[in-house]
Amino acid sequence: MAPSFAEATAVRPVDSHTYTVNLDSEWCVGSVPHGGVVTSVFLRVAATHFRTTLAAQDQPHTVSLHIEFLRRTQEGAATLVVRDVKLGRQTSTVHISLSQEGREEVVGYLTHSNIDAETGISLKTRWILQPAPPPPPADFTVLLAGGGDPNWTEQTDKPFPKFRKVSHRVRNFLPRAGQVMPGVVDQWLRLDSGEKFTDESIGFVSDNFPSVVDGLWSTEQKGKPPPFWYPTVALNLDIKKTLPLGGVEWLFLRVRPKTINNGRMDLEVVILDAAGEVVALSYHVVLVVSAERNLAARRNGQTKI
Numbered sequence: 001m002a003p004s005f006a007e008a009t010a011v012r013p014v015d016s017h018t019y020t021v022n023l024d025s026e027w028c029v030g031s032v033p034h035g036g037v038v039t040s041v042f043l044r045v046a047a048t049h050f051r052t053t054l055a056a057q058d059q060p061h062t063v064s065l066h067i068e069f070l071r072r073t074q075e076g077a078a079t080l081v082v083r084d085v086k087l088g089r090q091t092s093t094v095h096i097s098l099s100q101e102g103r104e105e106v107v108g109y110l111t112h113s114n115i116d117a118e119t120g121i122s123l124k125t126r127w128i129l130q131p132a133p134p135p136p137p138a139d140f141t142v143l144l145a146g147g148g149d150p151n152w153t154e155q156t157d158k159p160f161p162k163f164r165k166v167s168h169r170v171r172n173f174l175p176r177a178g179q180v181m182p183g184v185v186d187q188w189l190r191l192d193s194g195e196k197f198t199d200e201s202i203g204f205v206s207d208n209f210p211s212v213v214d215g216l217w218s219t220e221q222k223g224k225p226p227p228f229w230y231p232t233v234a235l236n237l238d239i240k241k242t243l244p245l246g247g248v249e250w251l252f253l254r255v256r257p258k259t260i261n262n263g264r265m266d267l268e269v270v271i272l273d274a275a276g277e278v279v280a281l282s283y284h285v286v287l288v289v290s291a292e293r294n295l296a297a298r299r300n301g302q303t304k305i
Helices: 035-051 140-144 165-169 199-205 212-220 291-295
Strands: 011-015 018-023 061-069 076-087 092-100 103-113 152-154 170-175 185-191 232-239 251-256 264-272 278-287
Touching: 011 035, 018 035, 035 061, 035 076, 035 092, 035 103, 035 199, 035 232, 061 199, 140 185, 165 170, 199 232, 199 278, 212 264
Parallel strands: none
Antiparallel strands: 011 018, 018 076, 061 103, 061 232, 076 092, 092 103, 152 170, 170 185, 185 251, 232 278, 251 264, 264 278
16 A cells, blocks of 8 residues: 555654655656655655754745755665755755765755745736636536536546556546647646645645646657656745645646757646645756666666666
8 A cells, every 4th residue: 555645755853954764666656756755855854854953943934945856766765964054034045965875866955934924015916827727626526526527527547657656646637628738737636645735745746747748749749659757857946825734635737848859848837726826836857768767777876867
């Protein structure tokens, strides 16, 4: 039985600046832990660190994250070390590195603040999603039960599910009439376990959606696309608001690349709540490579992506 999301991202303190986690195979793509899971682990380490070691800062919320995936991670134990880079009155920044078997594999900077205590100018920007997505589900309970929502339907034919095991951990609901245009992916997302999305879940959410490449492939190529692997090189998060204390069951995502060229693409991810408010923005640098790269044996203990 697959561990829950909370179990898969649970971190344990070793000392004031060191934490451990066990990366589970059920939350992997091929042999590599899902990048969104790793991002949520970073968020959870930072949240724990600011709740304990840096509690005096009173800055419980991540507002900005930048992560670089230097090497492939693997299932099993990992150690995360925190370095307090800048402790300030309004924001504080920490550096976190994740290592396995002596390899430094993922590094990141996270900036914390207290969103609930923020003050200052606020203006309405009149920003909206263009083109507009279908109207949200009228009743999420009916949608979840397989009812006849006129605009959304569950994705049941997930490609390469044995390779993309993490796809079993979520339920994706896509526009019934198809995406609004090629190169855009809109979806409503829910954890299959029924767990609620919390602030630390946003890292996972920002990296969990149907393949943009698969959707574009049919417009330019014949047949079905091969089993690509999409290793993230860098991932950024700009978190706009906190989620309710008990979490939320549903979140909306729009994902869109601007260029896909020579096996490298960008992704812009917009995350909204059920009220249509922006929860977070995310930007990715991603490689598009053969799935064989994911499963290849490590060389000299220092395999790069």
